[in-house]
Amino acid sequence: GDQVKQSPSALSLQEGTNSALRCNFSIATTTVQWFLQNPRGSLMNLFYLVPGTKENGRLKSTFNSKESYSTLHIRDAQLEDSGTYFCAAHSAGNKLTFGIGTRVLVRP
Amino acid sequence: DPKIIQKPKYLVAVTGSEKILICEQYLGHNAMYWYRQSAKKPLEFMFSYSYQKLMDNQTASSRFQPQSSKKNHLDLQITALKPDDSATYFCASSQDGREDERLFFGHGTKLSVL
Numbered sequence: 142g143d144q145v146k147q148s149p150s151a152l153s154l155q156e157g158t159n160s161a162l163r164c165n166f167s168i169a170t171t172t173v174q175w176f177l178q179n180p181r182g183s184l185m186n187l188f189y190l191v192p193g194t195k196e197n198g199r200l201k202s203t204f205n206s207k208e209s210y211s212t213l214h215i216r217d218a219q220l221e222d223s224g225t226y227f228c229a230a231h232s233a234g235n236k237l238t239f240g241i242g243t244r245v246l247v248r249p
Numbered sequence: 250d251p252k253i254i255q256k257p258k259y260l261v262a263v264t265g266s267e268k269i270l271i272c273e274q275y276l277g278h279n280a281m282y283w284y285r286q287s288a289k290k291p292l293e294f295m296f297s298y299s300y301q302k303l304m305d306n307q308t309a310s311s312r313f314q315p316q317s318s319k320k321n322h323l324d325l326q327i328t329a330l331k332p333d334d335s336a337t338y339f340c341a342s343s344q345d346g347r348e349d350e351r352l353f354f355g356h357g358t359k360l361s362v363l
Contacts, residue, residue, distance in 0.1 A: 145291075172349045184339060184354035227292065231349045236305070239292040 144168045145230050147240035154218045154247045162243045164228035166209040172231045173204045173211045178242070179224040187213070187226075218247045252276045253355035255340050260360045262330050269316075270325040270358045272340030278353075280304075280346030281323035283315060286357070287336040298323055299346030330362045 146165045154160050164173070175187040188195050190204040190211065199219070204211040211230075215222055225242040232238070256271040274281060283295040297304040301317045312334075314326045327334060337357045343350035 174352060176354070181356070182337060182359065183356040186351060186353055189351040229292075229352075234348075236294045236307070236348060237352060241289070241291050 145228060145238050145240040147226075147228060147243050149243060150241070151244040152246070154215070154222075154245065156218055156220060156247055156249050158218055159214065159216050160218065160245075161215070162213045162226050162228075162245075164211045164230070164240055166211075166230050168230060168232040168235070168238065170204075170206060170209060170230040170232050173202075174229045174231075174237070175202055175211070175213050176227045176229065177222075177224050178227065179221075184227075215245075220247050220249060223247045251356065253340060253342060253353060255338075255355035255358050257358060258356065260358055262360065262362050264330060264332060264362060266330050267326065267328045268330065268360070270327070270338055270340075270360070272323050272325070272355060274321050274340070274342040274353075274355075276342055276353060278342035278344055279320065280343045280350070281317070281321075282341040282343075282352070283323065283325050284339045284341060284354075285336045286339060292339070296323075296325075297346060304346055327360075332362045335360055335362045 173190045188202040192206040194203045199216040201214045227242045229237045229239045253274045280299040282297045285293045295308045296315045316324045337359045339357045340355040
């Protein structure tokens with residue numbers, strides 16, 4: 142919880158717009174994962190990151206280990222992007238630690 | 250097609266009863282996990298198994314018992330159910346059980362204890 146802080150806690154987006162979600166880490170993080178929990182409750186793994194950037198369709202994620210944060214950018218938001226986005230951090234010797242999530246609602 | 254199958258999707262139980270949550274994965278992974286998601290809390294790690302052996306247990310209560318009959322199965326037996334056990338329980342898997350591996354989740358079993 143406190144070791145992985147997600148912001149904002151909630152976000153409302155107009156369809157077709159862009160936005161960014163952020164995770165700040167207070168632990169020395171080696172890898173980051175981003176998940177989307179859709180409105181039906183299923184959890185999907187979006188990204189697995191070592192320091193650097195990955196892109197998948199309209200989603201792009203960056204992990205900056207030196208400054209202890211990760212971002213998830215949503216480009217041209219679609220209705221199916223609605224859900225709760227979780228980041229999770231791994232630090233050496235520890236279990237994956239999850240943030241509390243960012244609830245995203247994409248409006249038509 | 251879902252590669253991690255959890256059954257049932259929804260479950261209602263009475264206080265004091267016992268239930269088994271089923272999980273099967275078809276990703277060819279060697280490690281499986283259980284997580285719990287309660288309202289307004291982060292996903293909480295419960296158990297990890299690797300090659301059918303218990304690797305880690307961070308559940309305080311012995312009422313929660315994982316059961317692995319096959320490498321790709323990890324069921325969760327919950328006894329003497331309490332209302333506080335109400336949550337969504339997620340099964341997950343990864344390749345070998347290293348803590349930094351990519352994690353894949355099932356769709357969850359939403360348990361309500363009355």
